[in-house]
Amino acid sequence: LRDEGFWDIFYGRMIRLPRESVRNLVIFLISEFFILFVWLKINLSLWQLILTIGFSPVVASLLVLTGVELTRILAWWQRRRIIRQAQLIIGQSRAIFIGITGSYGKTTTKEYLAQMLGVKFKVAKTDANQNTDVGVALSIIKNLKHDTAYFIVEIGAYKQGEIKKVCNFIHPQYAIVTAISNQHLDLFGSKVNLVQAKKELIDSLPASGIAYINDNIEEKDLLLEGIICKVNMYHVEENKPSANLIPCILLAQDLGLTAEEIAKGTALAKTLPDRLALLPGKNYSHIINDSANSNVMGVLAAIDVGKNYSYSNKYLITRGIIELGGEKTKAYKEIIDRAVKAGFKLLTTDRLFYQLSRKQGIVHFSSEKKLVQYLCPLLDKDSLLII
Numbered sequence: 001l002r003d004e005g006f007w008d009i010f011y012g013r014m015i016r017l018p019r020e021s022v023r024n025l026v027i028f029l030i031s032e033f034f035i036l037f038v039w040l041k042i043n044l045s046l047w048q049l050i051l052t053i054g055f056s057p058v059v060a061s062l063l064v065l066t067g068v069e070l071t072r073i074l075a076w077w078q079r080r081r082i083i084r085q086a087q088l089i090i091g092q093s094r095a096i097f098i099g100i101t102g103s104y105g106k107t108t109t110k111e112y113l114a115q116m117l118g119v120k121f122k123v124a125k126t127d128a129n130q131n132t133d134v135g136v137a138l139s140i141i142k143n144l145k146h147d148t149a150y151f152i153v154e155i156g157a158y159k160q161g162e163i164k165k166v167c168n169f170i171h172p173q174y175a176i177v178t179a180i181s182n183q184h185l186d187l188f189g190s191k192v193n194l195v196q197a198k199k200e201l202i203d204s205l206p207a208s209g210i211a212y213i214n215d216n217i218e219e220k221d222l223l224l225e226g227i228i229c230k231v232n233m234y235h236v237e238e239n240k241p242s243a244n245l246i247p248c249i250l251l252a253q254d255l256g257l258t259a260e261e262i263a264k265g266t267a268l269a270k271t272l273p274d275r276l277a278l279l280p281g282k283n284y285s286h287i288i289n290d291s292a293n294s295n296v297m298g299v300l301a302a303i304d305v306g307k308n309y310s311y312s313n314k315y316l317i318t319r320g321i322i323e324l325g326g327e328k329t330k331a332y333k334e335i336i337d338r339a340v341k342a343g344f345k346l347l348t349t350d351r352l353f354y355q356l357s358r359k360q361g362i363v364h365f366s367s368e369k370k371l372v373q374y375l376c377p378l379l380d381k382d383s384l385l386i387i
Contacts, residue, residue: 036151079133099175100175102226103178109176112244113152120255123149125143126153136155141378167201178216192222193217285379286383296324312382313380315386317371347375348363348365349364349365349371
C-alpha cells in the first residue's frame with residue numbers, strides 16, 4: 001500500500017506500459033459491466049450498486065491476501081523440508097564446501113573453479129544460478145555424492161541474513177568474495193548493509209578456513225573486521241574476463257594442485273554461453289553475448305572487450321540496470337562515457353540513458369521489438385553487437 005497506492009493495488013497499475021494499461025482497463029471495464037448486469041437482473045437499489053462496485057476490489061484483495069498467507073505457510077514448510085533433506089545428505093558426506101559470493105562474477109568463478117579442481121578431485125557444484133538457500137539445498141540433493149571431495153556453492157543475497165542461512169547448513173571451509181559493487185543497493189539500503197551481507201560468508205569460516213578476497217573491494221577493511229580465518233587477498237585487473245581465474249588458481253595451489261594440473265585446469269576454463277561469449281550473428285555480423293549479467297562492472301567489462309575488435313560498426317544494446325538506487329545516474333554516465341569513447345552506438349529501452357546524454361550514439365526505443373526492427377537491417381560482416 002505504501003509503495004503502490006491504494007487504488008493501484010486493487011485495480012492494477014494503469015500506467016507505465018501501454019499494453020498493461022489496455023489490459024488493466026479492459027479487465028476493469030468487464031468486471032464493472034458484469035456488476036451492472038447482475039444489478040439489472042436482481043434489481044439492486046442504486047446504493048446497493050454503489051456499495052457493490054466500491055467494495056468489490058476490497059473483497060477481491062482480501063481473498064487474494066488470504067490465499068497468499070495460506071500458501072506462504074505451505075511454502076515455508078516445503079522450504080524447511082528441502083533444506084532438512086540437504087542437511088541429512090551433508091551429514092553423511094565428507095565433502096568440503098567452498099562458498100563463492102559477490103556482486104558479480106560468482107557463476108563464472110564457480111564454473112572455472114569446478115573445471116580446475118576437477119583435474120585432480122571429484123567435484124560437484126550448485127546448478128546454474130541456484131544461489132538461494134532452497135536453490136543450494138536442491139543442488140546438494142541432486143549433485144552431492146558419497147565420493148564428492150569438494151562441493152562449490154554460489155551464494156547470492158537480496159537482504160542481510162540470507163547468506164548466513166546457507167552457511168548454517170553447508171559450513172564452508174573456504175570462501176571467495178569476487179567483487180562488491182552498487183548492484184542491489186536499492187534493496188539493501190546502503191553500501192554498508194550490502195558489505196555486511198557478503199561478510200556473512202567470511203564470518204562463517206572456522207579458524208582453519210581461508211577466505212580469498214578481491215583487493216580491489218573498497219570496503220575490504222569492513223570485510224576483515226573480527227574474522228578468525230586466514231585471509232588471502234588477491235589483486236586483479238578490473239573488467240578483465242581472466243579476473244575470475246585468479247582466486248581459482250590461488251585456491252587450487254592451497255589444495256595441492258601442481259603447476260601442470262593448474263595449467264591443465266586453466267586450459268579447460270571455457271567462456272560460459274551467455275557471459276562474454278562470441279557468436280555468429282545476423283548477416284555475418286558478430287555478437288558478444290553477455291546477457292546473463294546486469295551490473296555496471298559487467299557492462300564496462302563487455303565494452304572493454306568489444307573495444308579490442310576492429311569492426312566499422314559497433315552496437316551495445318541494454319534494457320538498463322535495476323536496483324542501483326541513488327547510484328543509477330552516476331553509473332549510467334560512466335557507461336555512456338565508456339561506450340562513446342569506445343565507438344559504440346548505445347541502443348536501449350531505458351529512457352534515462354537518453355536523458356543523460358542526447359549525443360549522437362544514444363538511441364532510445366519504447367520496446368525491444370522496435371529496437372530489433374531498427375537494428376537488424378544495420379548488421380553486416382563489419383558489425384559487432386554486444387548484448
